[in-house]
């Protein structure tokens with residue numbers, strides 16, 4: 001008798017499981033995956049009103065500036081990779097730029113040492129913001145709906161308020177004292193009692209700034225009242241951003257990096273992000289190895305992947321920077337024979353010490369809280385955008401009267417050769433500070449196709465761990481046959497040449513695997529979350545979302 005009920009119960013469980021799986025696949029008309037539920041809703045509503053993926057992206061960018069102030073922004077920058085349903089690929093660089101008054105040694109004291117935190121937590125830490133111009137340009141080229149319609153949902157969220165998640169409340173509470181210290185008298189995001197889940201957050205000044213952007217487009221931010229407020233804010237703390245810097249800021253369309261991994265085509269971000277080049281180098285380095293046979297997060301897989309990582313990050317430290325200022329040897333870095341040769345020193349017996357690896361050389365060469373969202377529309381146009389203030393809440397300095405946070409992206413430059421930035425990344429001449437130059441990034445918004453058809457849209461925050469998280473997510477699907485959600489949820493590891501260690505999320509590797517790797521000389525360090533990937537997979541039945549459970553991330557399809 002009981003046995004019969006057990007059997008029936010088991011059958012029901014299986015049916016439910018199958019339904020849940022097919023639920024994930026059933027969306028035919030598009031999908032938005034991003035860091036906060038209210039912003040995902042905004043994006044899907046735009047799609048339902050007939051907007052395309054770029055329209056939805058613009059609306060999500062502005063909504064995230066309201067509901068995800070840790071990283072969503074008006075005062076930061078980012079990168080977009082776009083691929084139309086017809087196959088046109090393009091990228092938009094709306095990365096911040098160094099102000100015209102910036103100098104190479106601006107963060108060094110008279111002894112030539114880096115002044116702690118100056119590139120992170122001062123008015124001088126901010127680059128000239130690029131996000132608003134980026135959205136204007138993206139909309140101008142590809143948008144379908146009217147601009148005001150795309151900014152309005154963010155205005156509504158700022159003006160009428162929205163309910164805070166427990167995580168958002170905790171994140172703001174954590175920086176309460178810093179907000180007060182850095183923003184005397186402004187009162188933004190602070191109140192006497194700690195915030196808690198379900199509190200309604202209203203941001204009146206931010207709503208007014210968004211209204212100016214709605215009504216005046218670019219001029220609503222880079223001129224008039226908002227520009228006045230930014231420059232006045234700079235004056236209170238020796239900041240460098242001027243009216244001219246703002247007037248001169250322009251996002252740039254750049255040719256996508258295109259490459260392949262097996263039968264898949266990869267479209268990703270060129271410099272001034274190092275992300276695309278690094279991702280392609282990583283994938284190409286491991287392509288010859290049977291990862292599928294080795295298995296997910298086994299010692300063999302981890303050692304091959306880590307060895308690729310240390311070589312790729314060594315290259316990054318020397319060769320990558322703003323292509324408008326420094327000739328980045330893109331073709332040489334991506335040449336298959338070069339990438340293959342870099343792996344020649346890999347041995348199954350022992351880890352290659354990072355100290356023995358130098359950036360590669362090739363003939364003819366003269367000698368980093370962020371947020372990602374992935375969107376697909378009804379036609380199959382796809383957008384991958386990663387955008388950031390750099391650190392969580394950026395410099396933690398609000399523009400007085402305008403209600404938005406400024407970035408601390410200047411820390412992504414190399415303040416001094418050999419001195420790591422906040423993500424431990426090293427750099428030299430290629431990424432030295434120069435007036436009007438863009439600081440090097442790790443952001444890796446990426447679109448993948450198979451047989452000419454959309455396959456995956458993917459990206460993540462995480463500073464230096466961005467490219468290794470994207471790399472693992474892609475391989476989790478292609479090599480280890482995971483669903484999009486499982487690929488995003490799976491525990492991650494990360495290595496970046498220097499320091500010479502392998503960070504793993506607690507539980508990413510079992511004890512036996514750690515032991516084997518340890519014996520080969522890999523220094524495994526277990527710690528907290530790595531990355532926060534938001535991705536979409538196209539299957540034969542529809543769109544599958546992967547929203548990272550490490551955050552409030554949400555996938556909504558229709």
Ligand code: DON
Nearest residue numbers: 368369370441442461462463
């Ligand atoms: O552009 C970069 O590489 C860094 N500013 C990104 C910072 C970041 O991802 C922080 N996220 N957790």
